[in-house]
Amino acid sequence: MSLKIIQKRCVSCSLCEQVCPVKAVSMTEDGLPLIDSALCNLCGICIEKCPTGAIVRVHGTLSSQEDFDEYKGVMVIAEEEEGKIAQVSYELVSKGSELASVLKVPVTAVVFDSAQEEDLKNLSVYGADRVIVIKGEILGKPLIGPRSRALYELIRKEKPEIVLTGSTSQGRPLLSRVAVRLKTGLTADCTHLEIEMPDRHLLQTRPAWGGSIMATIMTPNTRPQMATVRPRVMRKKTPDYTKRSEISSFITSPEILTDPVQFLGVIREETSRVRLDNADIIVSGGRGIKSPENFSMIEKLALLLNGAVGSSRPPVDDGWISHSHQVGQTGRTVAPKLYVAIGISGAIQHLVGMQSSDCIVAINKDKDAPIMNVADYAIIGDLFEIVPELIKTLEKKKTG
Amino acid sequence: MKIVVCVKQVPDISQSKVDPETYTIVRTGVDAVVNPFDLYAVEAALQIKDKTGAIVTAISMGPPQAEDALREVISMGVDNAVLLSSKDFAGSDTLATSYSLAKGIKQIGEADVIVTGRQAIDGDTAQVGPGIAEHLNYPVITDVNGFLEIGDSFLKTRAMTEEGYVDLSVGFPVVISVGKGIGEPRMPSLRNKTRSRKEIIPVWSPEDIDADKSLLGLKGSPTQVVKIFTPEIGGQVLFLNGEPLAQAERIVGILSERHLI
Ligand SMILES: Cc1cc2nc3c(=O)[nH]c(=O)nc-3n(C[C@H](O)[C@H](O)[C@H](O)COP(=O)(O)OP(=O)(O)OC[C@H]3O[C@@H](n4cnc5c(N)ncnc54)[C@H](O)[C@@H]3O)c2cc1C
Numbered sequence: 001m002s003l004k005i006i007q008k009r010c011v012s013c014s015l016c017e018q019v020c021p022v023k024a025v026s027m028t029e030d031g032l033p034l035i036d037s038a039l040c041n042l043c044g045i046c047i048e049k050c051p052t053g054a055i056v057r058v059h060g061t062l063s064s065q066e067d068f069d070e071y072k073g074v075m076v077i078a079e080e081e082e083g084k085i086a087q088v089s090y091e092l093v094s095k096g097s098e099l100a101s102v103l104k105v106p107v108t109a110v111v112f113d114s115a116q117e118e119d120l121k122n123l124s125v126y127g128a129d130r131v132i133v134i135k136g137e138i139l140g141k142p143l144i145g146p147r148s149r150a151l152y153e154l155i156r157k158e159k160p161e162i163v164l165t166g167s168t169s170q171g172r173p174l175l176s177r178v179a180v181r182l183k184t185g186l187t188a189d190c191t192h193l194e195i196e197m198p199d200r201h202l203l204q205t206r207p208a209w210g211g212s213i214m215a216t217i218m219t220p221n222t223r224p225q226m227a228t229v230r231p232r233v234m235r236k237k238t239p240d241y242t243k244r245s246e247i248s249s250f251i252t253s254p255e256i257l258t259d260p261v262q263f264l265g266v267i268r269e270e271t272s273r274v275r276l277d278n279a280d281i282i283v284s285g286g287r288g289i290k291s292p293e294n295f296s297m298i299e300k301l302a303l304l305l306n307g308a309v310g311s312s313r314p315p316v317d318d319g320w321i322s323h324s325h326q327v328g329q330t331g332r333t334v335a336p337k338l339y340v341a342i343g344i345s346g347a348i349q350h351l352v353g354m355q356s357s358d359c360i361v362a363i364n365k366d367k368d369a370p371i372m373n374v375a376d377y378a379i380i381g382d383l384f385e386i387v388p389e390l391i392k393t394l395e396k397k398k399t400g
Numbered sequence: 401m402k403i404v405v406c407v408k409q410v411p412d413i414s415q416s417k418v419d420p421e422t423y424t425i426v427r428t429g430v431d432a433v434v435n436p437f438d439l440y441a442v443e444a445a446l447q448i449k450d451k452t453g454a455i456v457t458a459i460s461m462g463p464p465q466a467e468d469a470l471r472e473v474i475s476m477g478v479d480n481a482v483l484l485s486s487k488d489f490a491g492s493d494t495l496a497t498s499y500s501l502a503k504g505i506k507q508i509g510e511a512d513v514i515v516t517g518r519q520a521i522d523g524d525t526a527q528v529g530p531g532i533a534e535h536l537n538y539p540v541i542t543d544v545n546g547f548l549e550i551g552d553s554f555l556k557t558r559a560m561t562e563e564g565y566v567d568l569s570v571g572f573p574v575v576i577s578v579g580k581g582i583g584e585p586r587m588p589s590l591r592n593k594t595r596s597r598k599e600i601i602p603v604w605s606p607e608d609i610d611a612d613k614s615l616l617g618l619k620g621s622p623t624q625v626v627k628i629f630t631p632e633i634g635g636q637v638l639f640l641n642g643e644p645l646a647q648a649e650r651i652v653g654i655l656s657e658r659h660l661i
């Protein structure tokens with residue numbers, strides 16, 4: 001292994017030369033760093049300090065060096081919820097087709113057996129050039145074992161250079177298994193994807209350390225490059241209803257279609273409220289609400305706005321509302337068009353779950369609460385006075 | 401019966417403050433703790449032990465001080481522990497981490513149940529548990545929120561999904577990753593605390609677990625971090641002043657204008 005300079009990213013700042021503890025870096029006459037591999041101990045400080053990400057590690061090949069260039073195309077693994085293709089899959093087909101057009105390759109959507117005809121068409125409407133249905137009755141169930149083995153076979157055959165799916169309870173474990181089997185990298189929970197030409201690298205950006213930093217990650221020496229992407233971060237493109245794509249089936253070897261895990265049943269949350277993940281509007285309450293009775297105020301406001309109810313951790317811990325409503329690091333990541341945070345201080349663990357919302361309104365008596373760092377609009381004052389006025393104003397607007 | 405629980409030591413980001421200028425977590429002088437989700441993983445392992453009498457071994461990969469995390473879980477009731485520690489493991493991504501842990505678990509010997517936390521709070525990937533399962537060719541159930549039944553050779557679990565819950569049944573061996581619904585992690589008992597101080601924790605190197613060194617640490621990690629930066633967060637916040645009624649009317653006006661409501 002060694003370090004490599006990506007020349008066109010280097011801005012000749014010579015920071016790498018300055019920070020190198022073993023003096024392995026020297027600047028050449030044309031302003032590029034030269035790394036003496038005899039001295040370099042691969043500590044990585046220069047990589048960390050480089051402001052433009054121009055220094056990368058180069059690996060020996062992990063898998064047998066199958067021809068790198070054989071891997072072409074973008075593959076999006078669709079998932080389903082409540083018997084339909086999930087929104088995140090359309091978002092990723094949209095994003096995938098954008099990446100594919102930079103790479104000048106097609107984008108292929110992969111669905112597991114049992115998907116509906118109508119949904120398959122929708123995948124092309126949002127950008128898929130091809131749709132492949134992996135056949136096998138058991139694949140209709142979200143069981144990770146058989147699905148990962150079937151997908152592995154398909155990827156070995158199709159050789160895509162990029163594979164994407166949602167970072168969801170289905171997508172994450174599925175691609176984790178497949179990536180390990182393929183001996184390639186998998187970047188979790190990406191919020192930004194970009195192609196670097198001419199090397200065709202996928203730059204995968206994701207929050208880490210509880211969202212306090214962003215990291216850009218590359219998979220330079222293995223293929224495919226794989227990533228899971230947060231729902232509701234990528235935008236669906238304008239549907240093109242005239243687009244038709246080729247739909248084909250993939251039949252796997254039958255012996256992989258068994259699994260020791262047995263499916264007993266699903267329990268949908270007993271909620272008539274709009275679900276958090278797909279909601280355009282979320283109204284969340286925190287510890288400032290003070291009691292479970294007061295929480296009904298949040299529900300009322302959410303109902304009026306046709307939105308979902310969210311929560312920070314304390315109301316969940318105190319049992320005022322179930323865990324499925326918790327937003328944040330140990331709850332859900334959401335990115336609605338409008339997020340209203342009521343009596344929430346904005347601890348980092350909460351912020352990471354909602355900071356990519358389009359518009360954030362904070363209602364809090366403390367103007368210095370950290371939520372103000374991410375809020376677009378802040379109403380400073382007592383929530384017990386403000387929220388009732390808000391409800392009244394909205395009711396008036398509705399009837400008037 | 402044997403259970404292995406994977407425990408990671410992480411910096412305590414929850415106790416640290418956010419730098420108001422750069423909006424990054426101030427990490428200097430921050431203590432190391434057991435990854436919060438791994439305490440739930442330990443709790444799950446101990447629930448299975450309570451029912452079946454299984455032996456629970458904790459494993460961690462990390463620097464020598466990760467031993468503290470292992471002692472902490474022994475004080476909760478874990479029977480024994482091993483630490484994978486060597487320069488060769490440094491810089492592992494999830495592929496190399498799950499390979500190393502899988503090799504370590506093999507060395508511990510025939511685990512019936514492997515328990516991990518749902519995710520580590522530093523890397524936040526939730527990929528290591530399923531990765532271990534793939535290396536060992538075990539089935540995996542992620543985000544387990546509770547047990548419906550604990551048998552001598554099977555588990556019935558309730559796992560969390562976006563839609564609610566899914567109930568699954570599986571015979572051993574299996575890997576499960578555990579979320580906080582499993583129940584509050586138990587407090588250390590006096591007896592276990594004393595034991596945790598005395599317990600000898602073996603430290604294993606790549607040779608001890610028969611690992612291929614080219615698959616470890618930085619060398620064995622196909623992903624590379626090329627850049628780290630502070631997220632750009634919100635622009636300027638607009639404070640809406642006035643009486644509650646005026647504030648309410650103003651925000652409703654703004655949101656309607658922006659077609660958000
Ligand atoms: C490992 C870990 C994971 C975590 N995961 C999550 C997670 O997923 N999601 C999450 O939310 N948290 C999570 N937390 C907890 C998090 O650190 C905070 O403790 C929590 O988010 C705080 O919730 P809060 O803002 O509701 O409460 P507080 O921080 O107590 O804030 C209450 C706010 O309400 C305001 N207020 C009080 N009364 C009024 C009033 N009458 N009118 C107006 N404003 C008022 C106060 O000014 C204050 O800003 C996690 C913690 C850890 C350690």
Ligand SMILES: Nc1ncnc2c1ncn2[C@@H]1O[C@H](COP(=O)(O)O)[C@@H](O)[C@H]1O
Pocket residue numbers: 406407408409435437438441459460461462494497501515516517518519520521523524525526527528529
């Ligand atoms: N270095 C490690 N040592 C022990 N267990 C680990 C390590 N890294 C990850 N794990 C386990 O894998 C789970 C998921 O971690 P991650 O995939 O990094 O989010 C954690 O909750 C731990 O149980």
